[in-house]
Amino acid sequence: xxxxxxxxxxxxxxxxxxxxxxxxxxxxxxxxxxxxxxxxxxxxxxxxxxxxxxxxxxxxxxxxxxxxxxxxxxxxxxxxxxxxxxxxxxxxxxxxxxxxxxxxxxxxxxxxxxxxxxxxxxxxxxxxxxxxxxxxxxxxxxxxxxxxxxxxxxxxxxxxxxxxxxxxxxxxxxxxxxxxxxxxxxxxxxxxxxxxxxxxxxxxxxxxxxxx
Amino acid sequence: xxxxxxxxxxxxxxxxxxxxxxxxxxxxxxxxxxxxxxxxxxxxxxxxxxxxxxxxxxxxxxxxxxxxxxxxxxxxxxxxxxxxxxxxxxxxxxxxxxxxxxxxxxxxxxxxxxxxxxxxxxxxxxxxxxxxxxxxxxxxxxxxxxxxxxxxxxxxxxxxxxxxxxxxxxxxxxxxxxxxxxxxxxxxxxxxxxxxxxxxxxxxxxxxxxxxxxxxxxxxxxxxx
Numbered sequence: 456x457x458x459x460x461x462x463x464x465x466x467x468x469x470x471x472x473x474x475x476x477x478x479x480x481x482x483x484x485x486x487x488x489x490x491x492x493x494x495x496x497x498x499x500x501x502x503x504x505x506x507x508x509x510x511x512x513x514x515x516x517x518x519x520x521x522x523x524x525x526x527x528x529x530x531x532x533x534x535x536x537x538x539x540x541x542x543x544x545x546x547x548x549x550x551x552x553x554x555x556x557x558x559x560x561x562x563x564x565x566x567x568x569x570x571x572x573x574x575x576x577x578x579x580x581x582x583x584x585x586x587x588x589x590x591x592x593x594x595x596x597x598x599x600x601x602x603x604x605x606x607x608x609x610x611x612x613x614x615x616x617x618x619x620x621x622x623x624x625x626x627x628x629x630x631x632x633x634x635x636x637x638x639x640x641x642x643x644x645x646x647x648x649x650x651x652x653x654x655x656x657x658x659x660x661x662x663x664x665x666x667x
Numbered sequence: 668x669x670x671x672x673x674x675x676x677x678x679x680x681x682x683x684x685x686x687x688x689x690x691x692x693x694x695x696x697x698x699x700x701x702x703x704x705x706x707x708x709x710x711x712x713x714x715x716x717x718x719x720x721x722x723x724x725x726x727x728x729x730x731x732x733x734x735x736x737x738x739x740x741x742x743x744x745x746x747x748x749x750x751x752x753x754x755x756x757x758x759x760x761x762x763x764x765x766x767x768x769x770x771x772x773x774x775x776x777x778x779x780x781x782x783x784x785x786x787x788x789x790x791x792x793x794x795x796x797x798x799x800x801x802x803x804x805x806x807x808x809x810x811x812x813x814x815x816x817x818x819x820x821x822x823x824x825x826x827x828x829x830x831x832x833x834x835x836x837x838x839x840x841x842x843x844x845x846x847x848x849x850x851x852x853x854x855x856x857x858x859x860x861x862x863x864x865x866x867x868x869x870x871x872x873x874x875x876x877x878x879x880x881x882x883x884x885x886x887x888x889x890x891x892x
Contacts, residue, residue, distance in 0.1 A: 517815050522805035527734060531741035532812065535773055539780040546783065567745045574752035575781040598734040602742065605732050 456556045456658055457490045457548065459541060459578075461565035463533075465495035465511060473561055473585050476645055481509040483651035489658075492555070494540050496533050496564070514540045527602055534568040541572050556662045557581060563588065563603055566610035573613060579661050582614040584624060589631050608632050611639070615661055618643050618654065669702040671754070671761045671778075673747060673771035675740075677707035677724060685767055685791055688826075691853050697721030704758070706751050708743065725754055737805055740770055748774040748781075755782055763787055769794075769809060772816035779819060788820040790830060795837050814838040826850050 460481060464474040481491045485508040497513035504511045516533040545555055559581045560569035566582065573580040588607055592600040611617055611632050617640045619625045625640045643653045672693055676686040689705065696703045703722050708729035709715065717724050727750035731742035751774060755761055765787045766775025772788060779786035794809040795801060801810050817823055817838040823845045825831045831845045871877045 518808060518811045520804050520807040520811055522735060522737060522803070522808055525734060525738060527738045528741055528808060531738070531745065532773065534745070535777050535780075538777050542781045542783075571745070571748050571752060571777060571781060574749050574756075577756070598732060598738075602732040602734065602738060606742075 456655075456662065457553065458484060458492070458658060459544065459555045459558045459572075460491060460493045461495075461537060461541065461558065461560040461569055462493065463496045463562060463564040465493055465497070465513070467500075468495070468497050471585070476585065477561055479645075480651060480654065482507065484655065485509050487651070487655060489655065492541075492544050494537050494544070496537065512540045512544070525599075527599055530564045531567060533564070534571070537565065537568040538571050541568065542575070545572075545576055545578075554578070557658045559583065559658075560610070560614075561585065563606050563610065566606050566613075570609065570613045579615045579664075580613060581616045581618060581657065581661065582610050583618040584628060585620060587624070587628060587631060590627070604631070611636055614639070615664075616641060616657055618657065620645055668763075669758065669761045670696065670704070670763045670765055671751065672703065672705045673751065673764065673766045673775050673778075674705060674707050675729075675743065675747075675768075675770040677705055679713055680708055680710040683791075688789075688791065688850060689767060691851060693722040694720045694853075695851065704754060704761070706747060706754060708747075725750060735805065737808060741773060744771060744774040744777075747771060748777045751778050752781065760784075765789070766816065766820075767791065769812045769816055773812060776816060776819045785821045786819060787822050787824065788816055789824040789826070790817065790834050791826065792830075793833065793837050796833060820844075822846060824848050 460477060462473060462477045464470050466474055466478050468474060481493055484491050491509050493509060493511045495511065495513050498515045500513050501515040502513055514536040516529060517536060518532040521528045548554060555578050558569055558572055558578050560566060561583045562585060569580055572578065588600055588603040589595060594600060619628060619640055619642055621644060622642050625642050628640060629637055641657055643650050672689060674685060674689045676682045678686050678690050693703045693705050697720060705722060705724045707726055709726040713726055715726050727746050729743050731739055733739040733742055761784055764775055764778050764784050766772045767789050768791050775786050775788065793813055794806050798806060801807050817840050823834060823840060825834055825845055825847055826849055828847055831847050834840055834845060835842050867877065
């Protein structure tokens with residue numbers, strides 16, 4: 456299978472543990488003979504790198520000044536170069552009569568580009584939530600948090616499957632974003648040996664469903 | 668020929684001159700048998716899809732929370748982009764994507780790359796010109812987005828020679844990338860049955876000299892009194 460992973464951190468860029476998680480996932484998928492394309496936001500090292508079979512495309516945000524260091528305007532402008540790189544990958548494979556089977560987006564920063572890609576190319580979308588805005592923010596009712604919660608909410612609506620790290624986080628997502636999503640959410644505890652197989656089987660099931 | 672116009676305002680949502688510009692432009696294009704689609708923000712009372720004198724208007728949900736006008740504008744453009752994707756898939760491709768100003772430019776850049784179609788942009792005004800300079804980070808961010816749009820566009824249209832020189836200077840765009848297309852006015856809209864002297868006398872006494880301008884004011888329009 457051919458998997459397009461969107462993330463906002465990937466080694467050597469490390470801000471939280473999403474970086475480590477995505478790196479492990481990508482390398483383990485390559486070991487299992489999947490083709491993995493990673494598109495990651497990295498302002499300091501834009502370019503392409505082949506790391507032991509994982510194709511890492513690092514893109515930089517072209518807009519450098521953001522008022523009040525706003526993470527929201529940063530995320531929205533950064534989503535366009537991510538889409539650009541991802542659609543370059545899609546068109547590259549199209550030349551060889553191949554397609555991307557699944558888009559896997561991590562965290563809210565990659566939700567806007569993932570939604571655009573899903574709508575443009577009609578590729579199934581999987582979202583992984585490592586945490587949700589309601590737990591991260593200092594003020595749940597600040598305009599910034601409301602906006603990020605809206606993005607997360609839209610992402611859950613738009614995605615075909617949602618993956619969370621723990622049963623607790625699944626329940627929290629249901630509490631914040633509505634119990635109607637219960638059937639959509641899978642729990643994969645990303646520790647130990649077998650978890651990448653679980654994720655791969657979710658990809659498999661999803662791509663079969665969408666082409667059935 | 669199929670053209671997709673992206674705009675954040677279109678009648679009945681009128682904020683500045685952009686709405687009337689696109690209203691007249693799109694209807695004139697439709698008269699010339701160019702299949703014209705306009706994607707624009709929704710507005711209370713306006714229909715989601717409608718056909719105005721041959722122009723297909725598609726309205727999307729423009730509501731988005733944000734911590735500033737800029738954040739809203741950028742989030743709104745993600746909705747615009749999504750609507751644009753759905754529309755292009757529905758009508759099976761477009762030939763040209765035309766974005767008006769930075770308020771639809773980011774979506775235009777995204778659609779350009781997603782569908783690999785030529786992007787044309789009309790620069791109606793610049794952040795530098797609107798505020799006579801770049802004074803803070805919010806403006807700098809908009810200024811950078813405008814520059815990015817001018818960089819990504821295959822061709823830039825300005826409505827006056829003044830704006831061509833300004834855009835060329837402001838964003839270091841080569842002048843041969845910029846085309847000047849003056850605004851057209853649909854004069855049939857101005858055939859009123861009114862008493863001109865009565866209207867004129869509302870603004871100045873009869874014995875005073877008066878002048879009337881039917882054009883945008885910019886620095887080069889050196890008005891001398």
